[in-house]
Amino acid sequence: MADYNRYGHAHGQGYGQQGYGYAPSAPPAPTPSSSSSYGYAPSASSPYGYGYGRGGYPPPPMGGFGGAVAFPPGTHPDVERAFRAVDRDRSGSIDEGELQAALSGAYHRFSIRTVRLLIFLFSDASPRSRMGPAEFATLWNCLGQWRVVFDRYDRDRSGKIESNELREALRGLGYAVPPAVIDLLIANYNNGVSNRGALDFDNFVECGMVVKGLTEKFKENDTRHTGSAALSYDGFLSMVIPFIVP
Numbered sequence: 001m002a003d004y005n006r007y008g009h010a011h012g013q014g015y016g017q018q019g020y021g022y023a024p025s026a027p028p029a030p031t032p033s034s035s036s037s038y039g040y041a042p043s044a045s046s047p048y049g050y051g052y053g054r055g056g057y058p059p060p061p062m063g064g065f066g067g068a069v070a071f072p073p074g075t076h077p078d079v080e081r082a083f084r085a086v087d088r089d090r091s092g093s094i095d096e097g098e099l100q101a102a103l104s105g106a107y108h109r110f111s112i113r114t115v116r117l118l119i120f121l122f123s124d125a126s127p128r129s130r131m132g133p134a135e136f137a138t139l140w141n142c143l144g145q146w147r148v149v150f151d152r153y154d155r156d157r158s159g160k161i162e163s164n165e166l167r168e169a170l171r172g173l174g175y176a177v178p179p180a181v182i183d184l185l186i187a188n189y190n191n192g193v194s195n196r197g198a199l200d201f202d203n204f205v206e207c208g209m210v211v212k213g214l215t216e217k218f219k220e221n222d223t224r225h226t227g228s229a230a231l232s233y234d235g236f237l238s239m240v241i242p243f244i245v246p
Helices: 077-086 096-103 112-122 133-153 163-172 179-188 201-221 233-244
Strands: none
Touching: 077 096, 077 133, 096 112, 096 133, 112 133, 112 201, 133 163, 133 201, 163 179, 163 201, 179 201, 201 233
């Protein structure tokens, strides 16, 4: 299985300048706040968790696509090898199938749905259908952080996150997600059935990033931190669609 934990130390937690305003990142480490109905309190140094802002990671170096493979300084050699191993045409970027191969291990295969969301969130290319080396290194770092959370809350070591474990994991990250929404999240990855459902690691990553991203977008509209916000129809669609139509 791909070992994301070993290389999760090198760089910033967020990536990029996406036009829809969401910087995908590793899970935050917030201090729970009673003043916010959705249970998230920004850190003193940054509203995005680990002390990094939206520009917490530099953009891909010029020339990173089209054959010149440029990784950020300090990238672990094994991360570089993982990228080069799937970049078989030596284009300097990888597509969804190649990313899926890089992330999937012998015992668990990343779903193409999750892979497409990751490319959409992390890629700075236009269109967002490929990923360069700097983005890949950022994604690997991010997945290492999510793996830590997954292992921490997989109490029974089943390799899956069940409903109660998901609720605890999200609450531990500062997201007070109601039980009804937890059921919807579980059902979303289990053919519409929430009872006895559970999330594999890739589903957990996707679920966590969606909750984190939508919460951050909601916070932008909840300027008084009341847990309520007024959204226009256009604003609502712009907020939600990037997370459900990768």
